[in-house]
Amino acid sequence: MNSKPVNYKEAVEYIESIPKFTQKHTQEHTREFLERLGRPAFDRKVVHVAGTNGKGSVCAYIQAILEAEGKKTGFFTSPHLISINERIQIGRKPIDNEEFYQVFEHVYDAVKKMEEEGIPHPSYFEFLFGMGLSAFEKSDVEYIVLETGLGGRLDATNAFPCPALTVITSISLDHTMILGNTIEQIAAEKAGIIKEGTPVIFDGNDEAAAEIIQNTAKEHHAPCREIGKNAFEIREVTRKHIAFSRTNAYHKDVIWQVPICGIYQVKNAEIAIEAAQCLLGNKPEHEEMWRDAVAKIHWQGRMEERADHFIIDGAHNPGAIEAFVESVRALKEEEPPILIFSAVSDKKYEQMIEYLCRHLQTKAFVVTEIEDKRRVPAGELGEIFKRYATCPVYVKADVKDAIACAYEMRTKETYIYCIGSLYLAGMVEKALQEVETSC
Template sequence: MGEISMNYAEAEEYINQIPRFSKVKSEENVDEILALFGHPEKKFAYIHVAGTNGKGSVCAFLDSMLRMAGKKTGLFTSPHLITTTERMKINGQNISEEAFTEIFEELLHVVKAREKAGHLHPTYFEWLYLMAMLWFGRQGIEYGIIETGLGGRLDATNHIAQPVLTIITSISYDHMEILGSTLTEIAGEKAGILKSGVPVICDGSEPEAMAVIRKRAAILHCPLKVIEPEQVKILLNRGKNIDFLLQDRYDNKSYRIHVQTEAVYQTMNGSLAWMAVKELQKQDSELQQTEDGVFLKGMAHMHWPGRLEELLPGVYVDGAHNVGGIRKLRESIAASFAGRPVWLLFAVASDKDYGEMIRILCTIPELKGVTVTEIENYRRTDLETVASIFRKNWHGYVGHSYNINEAITTSEQQAAKYPNAVLICAGSLYLAGSVIEALQR
């Protein structure tokens, strides 16, 4: 193939120029390209995860437990917060820029040759998925934990015929222009990842969505395990970590689980991952020999950036970017920061229901002030529009700054005026990444 002719920055720039969506269903295109490389995605146990919120966290919990049990894991998630290499990890480590560039170049040769023959160019997400599968297959991973990009039924990740397990996390309203305007329609798209006879673990919080998933699972004869919210009970919330009890109705057992987070929504995500690893134990003789204490240690050690993550004392960032995520963030603020003054730094993408997101945030009891900024992305929402909606729903201080660095500094200074205050940065994963990057500098 010759020498590498691109460096990492050039490879990343090429990928960033690729269109995000295709008007043509291109699942066959992905499968054909992987066939040319010997179907690397079939060389490991493929775990497929869909849902509206919590996918990345469930994947990270499961990855941490499997690694603690001695398994070699590949983790494919999206979006990234700072660098594209975050999207693919082996044993918790991002792909190196060198490996990324090598695989990029190899894929580029194949795609360009196929384009000359009249085939489609992969979309942005498909390209990164293809790269991850090539890397995972060659590195000899045992388990690949694969998060869908958008929906499930038509997602690039859904070409796989026989995953070992599927997981569906919480379902709420997001990407309605693509997935449908009702929970029934959205759930139908997510349930598209179910495969004949393959076990599925599911968050049962939304009855309307569950009805769709149950019906689909019955048609495909998928063993289905549903976790209802009442099965997950918080025992201790120390602010920095949470102990909770998961009642497994299928094995008639209870598990006390410890997680290092302030986010109460992670108790359900952790529960889904726990039930998933219990299902995998039935398929893997080595995992059958693993004691629960090993998995519990994996749960306790899990760290997933941007999920009510404390970056500095009293400064938190959360990737909540839709109505469901904001609702869960508000619940976590009420539970973990009860009585503490709250300052909010907020930015949002234009394709979200930001009016409802803002309305929910304005009901935070201890909210003292808001700083509105804009994400550095073509999907940004004008901050004047956002600020005006805050002012309509809330009568406290609402400031704004077009510069994220300035917005962070201003928010920190304002929050510092209130004893024991917390600064919460939320509304977009793009904002979360920008805040993390700014504070790291």
């Protein structure tokens, strides 16, 4: 696109074309880019969140509590499921198309001046990050919840100089070609967001990762709070919610709820509550308000019952698949579920498939493929499933056909789960929206 985009649609087309002509840059480049934008939102209170799994949910819980306290918040997240606007949220809502174009235009103009001076164009993620900070500046938010894109140390979001708090969620093997082949290497990349003197709250359930994070925090004189498996007690697991108590709370018999049936969401909520206490102080008199905010959270694509007996979950790496299996088994369903599965090529999809087949009793697997250049062909995934599965495996390359196939097999009590990729979650969500619109 040679001329300047003149509306929202053209702006989105321009952003989607960025990967064709540029690539990821150094943090020095990102800092220069942010300088050209006028250091947007640099004076705001930022919560910087990294981790392999759970970081989006932790961000959502933190933002919900801050909003309940009357704080105006911005939230930068990725990826999006349906609309690119989802990546930039103000007050728990994506910015509208007009706001999106306004901040796009601001960033576009700055980038063109950079290019005139021989400075390379920002990458897709970097460009959106600049838009996010510009939107937060324009909307005059007080707090920004900033989710890393990939890793931490070299992520564009780490160019933000002085967060109020850093948070590191669970760590497992993912993006190993980029971040490293061991938990220790990946933890070191995630711990790269830790700043001098800035408090750190982290998931301490993996001992190897915890040691790396603790040592990094010590090197940076950063106060460190570890959230272990004994920080909470699960009291009840149902299809609609999970009830838990906080064993380290002022009153441990107070019951909290997360409205998502993923077991791992309790840990995510506990991390977020600790983060909120670090930011706002311990406020026993506000506990009921915080519990209400956590209980009402909605986070798309995370054990989301999108239709009757139809669940979308974004589990897309081995650690997330293990957590998914634990959650489904805890629900003790009357009948084995049907699973719709797809994956992208840079994930450990054979490991994910083997774990599902060996650890979850399943009525059938329906294998499909996503609309992305990194997709794994449905036929290839189907062959892997057939090596491990003891139940029928169906191959349906088209997502709509895969959904229809799953519905044809189910009985009244059978649950259908869509897992393996956030891209799949987005495609399934879009397909369901089209059906609802046509009805």
